[in-house]
Amino acid sequence: MKINVNGKELTIDVTANPSLLEALREQLDLTGTKYGCGEGACGACKVLVNGTPLPACITPAVTVQGKKVITIEGLETNGELHPVQQAFLEVDAFQCAYCAPGMIINAVALLEKNSNPTKQEIVDAMNGNICRCCTYPQIVEAIYQAGKQLA
Amino acid sequence: MKKSMNSQMDLYPEQYELHQQDLIRGPISRRKFFKRMGLGIASFVVVSDVVSAEILNQLDPSLAEDAIASWIHIDESGKITVFTGKVEVGQNIRTSLAQVVAEELFVEVEDIHLIMGDTDLTPYDRGTYGSLTTPQMAPILRKAAASVRELLKETAAKEWSVGKSGLQMEKGIVIHPSNGKRLSYSQLSQGKKLFQQVDSEVAVVPVSSWKVAGTSVPKIEGKSFITGRHKYVSDMALPGMVYGKILRAPANGAKLKNLDTSRAESMEGVTVVRNGDFVGVTAPDSPTANMALAMLEATWDRTPQPSRKDLFGHLKKTARNQPESKSELTDALSQASFKLNQTFTIDYIAHVPLEPRAGVAEWKGDKLTVWTGTQRPFGVQEELQRAFDIPKENVRVIMPDTGSGYGGKHTGEAGIEAAKLAKATGKPVKVTWTREEEFKWAYLRPAGVIDVRSGMDSSGKVTAWEFHNYNSGNAGIQAPYTIAAKHDQFLAADTPLRQGSYRALASTANIFAIESQFNDLAAEIGSDPLGFRLKHLQDERLTNALTACADKFGWDKSRKKDHGFGIACGAVKGGFVATCAEVSVHPETGEVKVIRLVTSFECGAIINPRHLESQVVGCVLQGLGGALFEAIDFKEGEVLNASISGYRVPRFADIPAIEVVLLDRKDLPPAGAGEAPIVAVAPAIRNAIFEVTGKKLNHLPMIPSGSITV
Numbered sequence: 099m100k101i102n103v104n105g106k107e108l109t110i111d112v113t114a115n116p117s118l119l120e121a122l123r124e125q126l127d128l129t130g131t132k133y134g135c136g137e138g139a140c141g142a143c144k145v146l147v148n149g150t151p152l153p154a155c156i157t158p159a160v161t162v163q164g165k166k167v168i169t170i171e172g173l174e175t176n177g178e179l180h181p182v183q184q185a186f187l188e189v190d191a192f193q194c195a196y197c198a199p200g201m202i203i204n205a206v207a208l209l210e211k212n213s214n215p216t217k218q219e220i221v222d223a224m225n226g227n228i229c230r231c232c233t234y235p236q237i238v239e240a241i242y243q244a245g246k247q248l249a
Numbered sequence: 250m251k252k253s254m255n256s257q258m259d260l261y262p263e264q265y266e267l268h269q270q271d272l273i274r275g276p277i278s279r280r281k282f283f284k285r286m287g288l289g290i291a292s293f294v295v296v297s298d299v300v301s302a303e304i305l306n307q308l309d310p311s312l313a314e315d316a317i318a319s320w321i322h323i324d325e326s327g328k329i330t331v332f333t334g335k336v337e338v339g340q341n342i343r344t345s346l347a348q349v350v351a352e353e354l355f356v357e358v359e360d361i362h363l364i365m366g367d368t369d370l371t372p373y374d375r376g377t378y379g380s381l382t383t384p385q386m387a388p389i390l391r392k393a394a395a396s397v398r399e400l401l402k403e404t405a406a407k408e409w410s411v412g413k414s415g416l417q418m419e420k421g422i423v424i425h426p427s428n429g430k431r432l433s434y435s436q437l438s439q440g441k442k443l444f445q446q447v448d449s450e451v452a453v454v455p456v457s458s459w460k461v462a463g464t465s466v467p468k469i470e471g472k473s474f475i476t477g478r479h480k481y482v483s484d485m486a487l488p489g490m491v492y493g494k495i496l497r498a499p500a501n502g503a504k505l506k507n508l509d510t511s512r513a514e515s516m517e518g519v520t521v522v523r524n525g526d527f528v529g530v531t532a533p534d535s536p537t538a539n540m541a542l543a544m545l546e547a548t549w550d551r552t553p554q555p556s557r558k559d560l561f562g563h564l565k566k567t568a569r570n571q572p573e574s575k576s577e578l579t580d581a582l583s584q585a586s587f588k589l590n591q592t593f594t595i596d597y598i599a600h601v602p603l604e605p606r607a608g609v610a611e612w613k614g615d616k617l618t619v620w621t622g623t624q625r626p627f628g629v630q631e632e633l634q635r636a637f638d639i640p641k642e643n644v645r646v647i648m649p650d651t652g653s654g655y656g657g658k659h660t661g662e663a664g665i666e667a668a669k670l671a672k673a674t675g676k677p678v679k680v681t682w683t684r685e686e687e688f689k690w691a692y693l694r695p696a697g698v699i700d701v702r703s704g705m706d707s708s709g710k711v712t713a714w715e716f717h718n719y720n721s722g723n724a725g726i727q728a729p730y731t732i733a734a735k736h737d738q739f740l741a742a743d744t745p746l747r748q749g750s751y752r753a754l755a756s757t758a759n760i761f762a763i764e765s766q767f768n769d770l771a772a773e774i775g776s777d778p779l780g781f782r783l784k785h786l787q788d789e790r791l792t793n794a795l796t797a798c799a800d801k802f803g804w805d806k807s808r809k810k811d812h813g814f815g816i817a818c819g820a821v822k823g824g825f826v827a828t829c830a831e832v833s834v835h836p837e838t839g840e841v842k843v844i845r846l847v848t849s850f851e852c853g854a855i856i857n858p859r860h861l862e863s864q865v866v867g868c869v870l871q872g873l874g875g876a877l878f879e880a881i882d883f884k885e886g887e888v889l890n891a892s893i894s895g896y897r898v899p900r901f902a903d904i905p906a907i908e909v910v911l912l913d914r915k916d917l918p919p920a921g922a923g924e925a926p927i928v929a930v931a932p933a934i935r936n937a938i939f940e941v942t943g944k945k946l947n948h949l950p951m952i953p954s955g956s957i958t959v
């Protein structure tokens with residue numbers, strides 16, 4: 099099956115009915131998208147499908163046919179980090195950083211809709227993503243700053 | 250259920266710190282070290298440089314003198330490499346250790362390359378836990394770096410035939426005192442083989458003049474994490490690698506009775522591996538591996554196992570010793586004017602590292618390499634050596650920077666499972682645990698029961714204190730207060746579920762009980778909980794932490810309606826912490842909200858303020874979960890809430906306003922920070938709820954439903 103990921107047309111094998119997460123990680127070597135729970139409850143596996151953040155773990159790969167998938171690896175443009183990535187770096191918004199890709203993807207989607215969110219709006223929009231190292235205040239700060247940048 | 254010493258040590262390495270013989274069975278002797286080092290300049294540290302005298306007494310002195318514990322090397326190109334067996338699990342020691350080394354060598358943090366946790370490349374290390382990295386590794390690397398610096402200067406001084414003392418250093422270059430000539434570290438290392446043991450007397454840059462250390466350097470290689478390029482073990486793939494899954498029992502204690510593998514084996518690309526009770530499958534991709542696992546038809550014999558509803562009774566009933574009662578204590582209690590006896594109970598909680606256990610294994614002949622996220626790579630090397638009965642030299646364990654541990658990754662299960670499957674199939678194998686496996690088959694923070702009896706005289710002085718902890722452990726069991734008659738005791742018991750280390754170990758349980766009880770004693774006589782504590786405290790550092798926290802929080806301010814304040818403190822592993830909490834309790838619904846948390850923390854000199862603050866905030870917020878709602882539910886040996894949707898962890902919306910006060914004691918050696926700040930959160934919240942409602946919540950978690958009965 100053909101799949102459009104990060105602007106490229108790629109081919110994946112869907113015989114075993116992989117989830118989008120499994121296809122990205124095991125067939126396309128796009129391992130920036132992480133597994134955390136497998137049930138859509140932690141956000142570690144979020145990717146953008148036609149601009150909407152979806153948990154790739156519970157999204158069958160076959161359902162994204164004809165849609166545009168963006169993963170963490172696809173956020174840079176011409177070697178430039180996305181402002182959200184840049185803000186994560188500047189604020190040092192991670193400890194082990196395992197949650198960071200899913201957080202960043204979700205934040206990118208939030209800022210697309212609402213480029214200058216309040217901290218409360220950030221909390222509400224990000225509540226489906228877990229950071230077990232509990233770097234939450236710094237993550238809110240990073241997204242807030244990225245918003246200020248984009249606004 | 251009897252456990253061998255070995256498995257006990259794997260799970261609670263901190264409690265067995267005196268079993269140090271392993272340190273010197275490490276693979277790198279001086280002779281080997283000299284042989285394998287290329288040209289350049291290096292300073293090395295031997296085991297006897299790092300361990301305390303108490304431990305040294307138990308070691309063979311000649312071996313301890315010979316075993317290398319860490320080193321810093323500058324090669325001919327000027328590249329600076331630090332070798333340490335410590336590992337990075339999100340505590341950012343890769344950054345903080347690089348900072349102290351960069352400071353002594355007058356270079357930038359980016360110039361320091363750290364090789365960590367690789368049993369072939371780095372010296373033996375018993376593990377990254379117990380907040381030991383900063384107090385032990387940082388000072389010694391500081392000295393090692395300073396020793397290298399002196400070697401560089403000596404080399405330059407010889408070259409120019411001048412005295413060493415007038416030489417200047419900057420940005421990797423030594424500068425002549427008068428004629429401005431310059432020699433880079435690379436030039437100085439050319440053709441040299443200059444290796445010296447660390448000079449324990451070497452002068453280090455005083456903390457007060459730190460420029461790189463002591464500042465908020467961002468996470469090293471942060472960029473590879475936020476672009477998704479960093480390869481955690483679960484992200485790795487080797488050529489020809491297959492994916493493994495393991496057959497698990499339906500509950501603890503169940504034994505495999507019958508197994509039919511034929512349906513799984515008929516699947517294309519699938520191999521079923523069986524070795525006694527170990528059963529696993531491999532397949533070319535994980536959906537197929539999962540399907541094959543589901544095709545295994547197994548029947549099991551279950552044995553009776555305890556359930557959560559019997560947990561606390563079970564722990565008391567199965568205690569291996571009788572609680573002691575000291576006569577001086579009985580006397581002090583009987584003379585007391587006020588008495589207070591309470592029982593505290595603590596549920597099991599899980600670490601839930603966001604990256605579950607993962608292992609990749611590859612055999613080449615009889616040589617095995619395993620990549621796995623563990624806090625104890627050398628411990629896992631020994632587990633593998635035991636599992637396959639091969640010489641240790643044949644086993645290499647590599648630990649790439651990992652998706653957190655919190656004390657939960659001392660073992661190497663996934664790596665061992667991958668190695669077994671790899672051996673049987675002749676292919677490299679990756680095993681990544683599912684979240685469910687992580688909940689059911691990793692280990693948990695111990696549950697516990699704590700009985701406290703205490704008494705006060707008529708002047709409000711606590712005079713008697715008896716403290717019995719069943720099962721959760723010894724750490725933090727001693728109340729920090731001055732009390733004439735004191736007795737505390739830990740009673741090991743039979744644990745229904747697998748348990749082991751967790752951030753700050755049993756301190757979370759013990760300090761919850763101590764600080765709740767002490768608070769209630771103050772309330773008995775209408776005394777201010779802060780003043781009451783200070784009156785009983787002698788420790789200057791804990792006193793400072795308490796007052797700093799109370800000041801920042803505004804302890805004396807008046808409370809809003811339906812709001813309460815609570816305070817608690819504790820000292821753990823060289824860290825001194827106090828937390829103040831403000832909560833609100835809805836007068837009708839009983840809904841509890843944590844409004845604000847202020848935590849003060851002092852752990853000696855600060856190496857990286859931002860990362861320290863991040864560690865403290867992480868500890869406090871993670872502590873919030875165990876305080877309020879995290880608990881493992883289980884029935885007859887089976888964990889019932891083995892999923893993120895069934896086991897609630899703190900999320901964005903749970904986070905109150907939080908402030909951290911860092912007390913920098915430049916005059917004191919730095920201690921670790923990954924654990925201590927977790928301990929005061931739960932009791933501070935509990936005491937705040939008590940202040941506003943008079944309710945004593947003596948069970949952790951306190952408010953799983955979000956509200957209390959009012």
Ligand code: FES
Nearest residue numbers: 134135138141155
């Ligand atoms: S792994 Fe998909 S939401 Fe957790």
Ligand code: FES
Nearest residue numbers: 193195197229231
């Ligand atoms: S930084 Fe470790 S899970 Fe978020």
